[in-house]
Amino acid sequence: MKNYTKPILAAGLWAMIAWLFLSGRADGYWLVALILWGGGATFAFYGGERAREYGFWVVLGTLSVGAWWLFFQDRRMDSDWILCIHLLLGAMGLVRLFGRAAPAWNAPFLLAVLLFCLVWLSYQESINVYFQSVLMFTGINIIMATSLNLVNGYMGEFNCGHAGPMAVGAYVSSLMTVALFGKSQVFGDPSLSPALALFGFPFCLLVGMAAAAFIGFLISIPSFKTRGDYLAIITIAVSYIIKSTIENMNVIGGARGFMGMGQVTQAMDKAPQVFGLKTSWDLPWMMIWVFLGTVFSVWLLRRFVTSTYGKGIIAICQDEIAAEIMSVNTNRMKIAAFMLSSGLAGLAGGLLAHAIGYVNPSTFNILKSTEALLMVYLGGMGSLSGSVIAAVLFTVLVDALRFIIPILNSALHWAHLIPSSYEVSQVWKWVLIPLLLVVIMRWRPEGLMGNRELTDYFPGLRDYFRFK
Amino acid sequence: MKRYAWLIPVLLLALIGFGPPLAAAEDVIKIGFNIELTGDIPDVGEASKNAAEYLKNQINNAGGFDVGGKKYKLQFIYEDNEAKAESAVSAAQKLITQDEVLAIVGPQASKQAVPAGEAANNLETPMISPWSTNPNTTKDRPYVFRGCFLDPFQGPVVAKFVTEEFKAKKAAVLYDIASDYPKGLAEFFKAAFEQMHGAGSIVAFETFTTKDKDFSAQLTKIVASGAEILFVPQYYNEVPMIIKQAKQLGWTKPIMGADAWAGGDLMGLCGDDCKGHFFPAHYSNVGAKGETKQFIDNYTELYKKTPDDVAALTYDAIGVVLAAIKQAGLTGKVKKDRTAIMEAMGKLKDYPGITGTMTFKPDGDPIKCAVVVKINNEGKFEFYKSVCP
Amino acid sequence: MPWGGALLASILQNTLNALQWGSFYSLIALGYCLVYGVLLLINFAHGDVYMVGAYIAFFVATFLLASGGLPGWVVLAVTVPITMVLTAAVGVTLERVAYRPLRRKGAHRLYVVVTALMCGIILENGNLALLGAASRAFPELVTTTVFSLGDVKLTNLKVAVIVVAIGSFLILETIVSRTKIGMAMRALSYDRFALPLMGIPPDTVIVFTFVLGSSFAALAGLLFAMSYPVLDPYMGAMVGWKAFIAAVVGGIGEIRGAFAGGFLLGFVEIMVAAFLPSTFRDLIAFTILLFILWMKPTGLFGVARFQKI
Known part of the structure; x- marks a missing residue:
């Protein structure tokens, strides 16, 4: 400094x-x-x-x-906020004082407290629905960015069709939950009791992930021979094919989109009925699922890339031929990387579909893939914490500008810097965001984190969690 | 960590400093707008905003809106939904929970209106989409209304019109498969036309994808198919290219449009090639009388363009919301007021809008007539025929 | 008419359609290919540079029409060079402001690629924010005449587009393979560290490449605006992506590849739409491209770069 x-x-x-x-x-x-x-x-x-x-x-x-x-x-300050701020501070203090005794439990403990706080604040409506959805989109973007980072960052390929597997995951899991627990024009009455929705949901998400992972498997086969920008085209082509296929499937709504997931997420409240209870658990379920999904993805990816097996991916990025000679089975590593990355993208898609309650093939167009790319390279190739930070920054920025632009507009008018007839509208949002990113890139040409992790920059954070 | 501990107070201070000041509540009526300011159809968002600004200034300059003997200033909050489904949801949620608006106007296009309607209905806030013609927008959603007729109505209107007017027995359709509105309309038209003339009377049912610019392959097929009429249920910015290319490929027969033709500056983009074609519209801006004429004149003077369907329908939608607010009265409790507004809106009888009178059916759709207009030689949309349900 | 005759007419007509549509892909793909060949940079902003070209052409043409009362073809003749120069300036500005600093700092090439992607988004939305949402109609500079050869319809514009595309390809091919600066471009792509040692300033070569690529994008933008006369800020995004796909399928870095790839993509898209259900156009077109890349992993004309161990 x-x-x-x-x-x-x-x-x-x-x-x-x-x-x-x-x-x-x-x-x-x-x-x-x-x-x-x-x-x-x-x-x-x-x-x-x-x-x-x-x-x-x-x-x-x-x-x-x-x-x-x-x-x-x-x-003026909500009692719930007080409670949660103190819980978090207290948890951090506990970890600071006693954390060295069992370092492996520090991060899970802090995350559990954080989850409790989020759920409590949402339950008490201290965080309103809008902020809840911003938080959920943040989590989904984290999954999207970190999973893409596996292929684009750690393996050094250029996948620009990440939205494809997301779409598959979103559609498969939504179709399953709606067919099992919801009433719809396509499937008619629910085939299982809606009270089971809470327990069936993770299973449906897993099926969505598996379907998306299969797409990843398909992409990985040409990647044995094809590399670099040619592989990039294959990923784009696959995502186009997926989008076009969904648009042509009139049974599930085609371009009109598919909905009905809203009733499934609402049915999760009825879970106690399974045990014969009359109460309803009125919790923000999607928030919990997104939180768990985010933690799961980051945990899984971290475990994967730091394992001896997973380091083969980094070896492929450095030099594929050398890796082959060093007995890395490059083809199998590619399959693993693409399947894991696409599978987690499917998870992000499934969560997104249920968080919004509606899916539409054009949600998963090339712009979605572009957003994912942006977050990966903003954070830095091969840095998980970088992707997390970039995803948070990006999502928060997108929504913060909704508030900042009107302030900016009145400030500029007040200073007479722009003619009074011209209003700085929300259109500027998508000028300012990429502009900011270009500036950040000039300042840090390796992305925010380079290929290092947050704990490399702030060693003190190792008290709370470890990335490697 | 310790070295950077100072970041914590700095950030917290920034939160307090830049957070919204604790302003005293004024007597305002807040209405949210969830509109497409960027994305595929920015014209639509701009027209909605223009119409809204016009109405707001008119009422606020006259001292405010009178509810139960008290004058309220109108405050309109415009949110951009980027013409994306998920942004439409978060924009709706932001308007409802963050800005605490009484009602939402928009989104305009069905792709955004369907998911945003879900959000508004779940959060129990009245929403009226001025332009979304897809049945799903209002279906099973007591809080969601619309300001226009529906595709299942428009499709048969077009089919009937071409049969009577052009004696057409064979028709061709060219539409965007990736977009909700054209696809729905094309299918309703196909069903209605085939019911009249038997299966196989749609001789070409061709598609393209959003943002395509070249339609020559599809049009070549259509020209060769022997169809007597071409139905193009597309947005105003695609229509000129389709019509021009059709002409260059030798299509000389009539082309029939849909209400989205009037969504923007069609004639400015299309020039002479669009003249002589027909489409169903929500209102006709030639030969208008009374309040409609006043709106058209003032709007044209203010924004240097004639108000399109979107502008007129948005104007009416805000009018409906305000009429409902007037009827329901305001208690100052947002949640209670929203429900009251929703109930009042459902009970509105013969609201005299500039696009025709409106009465809502129980599912939130208005009973409204369509106007088939002809693009005359001066490039104006001339009233030709009125079709009522 | 007998069925065979109709089919033949339809095939001929669609071949012409495909040639026209492929011309645009080719012209834009050439720009991608030039920059890629020299810098290994996928200039994702290229599609939007082409959009900017169309807008510049629009403003120049409307200004000339409004001010001079000149006949259409004179306006066109003046618009072409002005548009090319101005758009080249935009392309070079991008290079100077966004890409060169990153290159100097030795960033990984994919960071530059993402910066290019961001620059494209800035151009699109900056245009929307500054010029407003309304689409623009490009004035008709040359009266479109329709010629009929039996059932096959041909316009003068269509012929012009195809001729210009082929001409541009020949010019570029000559520049790259016959001139000194072209040799410098090839040298730069072969070994960028050896080039300064030979006394050739690499930055000059790079700027020249951007000038060349952007001015041909401008030409494509102008022709596109004349053929499909509705301009909107997002017009470059989709065409840009597809042209990039075309360039890669042709074998990126090879001028012949980009040219052939553009026409190939145009043909596939048009023919699928014409003879198979158009609903499945994207599906089938991309499957074909996927298949080509599977068979030839380095594109049609691309040569695999050998790697020393």
């Missing part, structure tokens, strides 16, 4: 505190809390190792007290 960055950041922090005070957004206790915050942060900037540690706790402590104070003052 350059030596002028810290003073600028500190000055910015204090300027913001001053502004919060002057604009009347912070008063009384808030001001004290903010000054403590700012002090703690400045302390952490400039102090030594020990001071940073204290600065960290000062910041967390003020945050905690401040949140409670607000709650008792005028309930």
Whole structure:
């Protein structure tokens, strides 16, 4: 970090505190809390190792007290938020204090707490449906980006038809859930009791994954001989063929799309009926499934690429012929990589279909594949945490710009920088996002993470989780 | 981690600092617009926004909208759904839960309106799609309405019209298979026409894919098939290319369109080649009277183009929502108001819109007439015939 | 008419259709191929450069028509060079602003490819944001005349498009194989580190490649706008992807390959739509391409690059 960055950041922090005070957004206790915050942060900037540690706790402590104070003052902050912030902070503290005893359990523990918080906040409607769906899309994009990274990053191929297997996974799993648990024009009445939806759903997702993995298998066969940009064309062609096939299948709606998954996700609430109970579990089920699916994909991919077997993929990326000589069965590795990558894409597709409650073949057009490519290369080839960060950044950016663009518009009008007749509309979103990415690429030509993981940059994070 | 601990307060401060200020609620009526500002059919989104802005300024400049003796300012929130199904869902959810709008207008195209309708219905918010003609949009969804006639109505109207007008016994269809609306309409037309003239009377049923520009192979087939009429249920931006290429390949017989022909600036794109053809429309902007004429004149003056069907239907859809709000009254409790608006909307009788009077059937579809218009030699859409259900 | 005659007419007609449609793919594929041959970069923004070309042609032509009262063919003759120069400027700007810095920093080529993809999206949506959503109608510069040869219909535009495509191919082929700069381009693709040692500035060669590729994209854009006179910001995206597919199927990096690949794709698409159910056009067309790539993994004209161990 350059030596002028810290003073600028500190000055910015204090300027913001001053502004919060002057604009009347912070008063009384808030001001004290903010000054403590700012002090703690400045302390952490400039102090030594020990001071940073204290600065960290000062910041967390003020945050905690401040949140409670607000709650008792005028309930401006929801009690659920307080609960969840404290649960998370507490869990992080526990891991910091005792985590070294059983490092393998740190990440699962933190994830479980996070899942509980998300579910609790959604259940209490402290996160509204819109933010829930943004969170779900984030998870789905994470699966999409990380799974594509296996082929495009670790194996160094250029797959630009990732939407193809996604479409297969989405359609197969949706058709299954609707046929089994939902009423539809295509299949008529549900063939199983809708109360079983909760338990049948992961099974349907698995079938969708298997079907998508089969597509991956088909792509991998030409990849024995064909490489590089020729393989890229094969992937595009396969995704076109899939899209065109679905469009021609009038039975399942064709271009009109397929729906009915909404009732299946709603039927998950009825799960207690299986045990003869009259209650209903009114939980945000899709959120839970997306969370589990995301954790599962990242876990599986991490296990795969760090295993001795999976390292063969990285060897293929470095030099295929050399890998062959070193007794890597390149053909089998390619099959494995394509099947795993496509299978997880199918999982993403299945989750997407159920999160929206509607699938349409044109959702899985070349733009979807482009988005996946973008996230992989933004994060960095061969970096799982990079793909995760890029997926989060991308999804959040897409939705944050919905809010930022109107602010930008009024700011520009206020400053008379643009003629009053011209409105900066949402159209600019898709100019600003790629522009930002081009700028990021210029700044970091290897993507955000290069081929390294987050823990390589921030070794302190190893206290909480390990990527390798 | 420790070295970067300062990031945490900075980020949290940024959240508080840039978060929405705790503004006092004003007396406003918030209506959300879930429209196609980018993507395949940006014209449609722009027309909807123009119509909405026009209506809003008209009412707000007159002091606001009167509900139960109290004046409310209108606040319209425009969300772009990028002409994508999933963005339409998140836009609807954002409008409902984040912006807390009373009702949503849009999406316009069926591909977006069908999934967005699901979201709106699940969240119990009234939604009215001005232009979506697909039956599934409103089916089994008490909270979802539409402002136009349906494809199952339009298809037979066209079939009947070509039979009576051109004495056609053999017809050809060219449509986009990857798009919901043309596909549905083409199939309804085929069914109706074959019912009248027997199986095999559709001599060519040709397709292409969205964003195609060359239709020569399909048109060559159609020209050779001996059809007496060509039905093109496509959007305004594809029609000129189809008609021009058909002409170059030797098609001299009449071409029949669908309501989407009037979705944008068809005549500006097509020029002379489109003149003399017919299509069913939601309203005809030539020879209008009263409020319709006033709308057309003002809109034309404001935006330098004649309002298309989308603009007129959006204007009417907002009108329907406002009429329902007036009838239901406002309590200030968003959820309660939404349900009241939905109930009031279902009970509207003979709402006098600029595209015709509207009464909603129980499933949320209006009973409305179609107007078959002819593109006359000045390039205007002239009233030719009115067909009512 | 007897069935055989109708079939023959239909085949002839569709051959002409396919030649015209393939010409556009070929012209755009040539641009992909030039840049790829030199830099190993898939310039995904190329389809959108072609869209920009069509828009520039639109503005130049409308301006000339409105200001001068010149006859259509004069306007066309003036529009062609202006459009080519302006579009070449756009292509070179992309190279300078987006690709060169990455290349200098030694980024993996796929990062440059994704940057190109982003640049394409910026061009599309920037156009939408700045010029508005309305599609534009390209003015009719030359009156379209329809010639009839029996049942086969031919327009002057169709003939012109095919002739221009073949002409462009011949010009490019001559430049690459007969001239000094062409030799430098081939040398750059052969060994980019040895080139500066021979006293040839690689950046000049690269800029020249982009000028060449973009100006032919502009030509394609202009002809496309004349044949299919509705312009919209997304018109380049789909054609761009398909032209890229054509270039690869032909054997990417080979001028002959791109040219043949473009016509091949045009033929497959048109013939499938004409003689098989058009509903299955994409399905069958892409299956055929897949099959070709399976049989010849380096495309029609491509030569496998041997790898030293």
